[in-house]
Amino acid sequence: MGKKAHLHSLDLSKLCLNHIKHHLTSYHPTYPSIYMIIALKNARFKAAILDANQGLIAVPQTPKQLLRKMVQQFETMSQWEMRQIALYKGIKEYIPYVYGGLSFSPLKTTADGRQNWIATPKIEGMQDHTNLHQIKVWFEGEPSVPVIIPTTQNFLFERKKKAHILQRVHESVLEQRAMAFSTAFQDPYQRYKYSSFREDPLALDKFLTRARMQLAFSYAEFDYTE
DSSP, X not given: OGGGGSSSOEEGGGOOGGGOSEEOSSOOOOGGGEEXXXXXXXXXXXXXXXXXXXXXXXXXXXXXXXXXXXXXXXXSSOHHHHHHHHHHTTOOSSOOEEETTEEEEEOOOOTTSOOOEXXXXXXXXXXXXXXXXXXXXXXXXXXXXXXXXXXXXXXXHHHHHHHHHHHHHHHHHHHHHHHHTSGGGGOHHHHHHHHTOSOOHHHXXXXXXXXXXXXXXXXXXXXXXX
């Protein structure tokens, strides 16, 4: 496995290409098994993938290319819409990719401009490191190989929380619309259950419509007013 070079831990701040055993010239991601997408400073291999099944591998795509590909596999919502839903919920920075029941949250950009992404729902445990500016993270199924990340537990808790909020929006809006488009609407209990959902699909639609109008006006170089 690629991570054998880091028998006791995988330190992201020290990771470089020669630490990674497996270098793939082509890569077709299996997103549900990915723990982290790590940006590499290399012209040929631009990202490292920490994968539940393949271990640590180097791949030619950039992290952003991999995330875009995840959405493009079955594109029913644009990346612009994903961002707008985050803004609708007041999330204005470190916006995660939440799509298809998966979520990848960005970590802080490194000094040389790289940004790593982490699947926060797959985090099983965290622990402070001896270095106050780092923490150890364990993922599902990998309790013996912690990843040392230059961040804090509070920062990761926030990323996990924001990703959960967006996943909740997706599920809430989807289930309410599914009820409206099916015979479930005829069931008083179903209507009662969904009436307690926090998300308002029409309010979200209104927000997205306004955002589209603002975007169109900006393209036309006009000021948008309500």
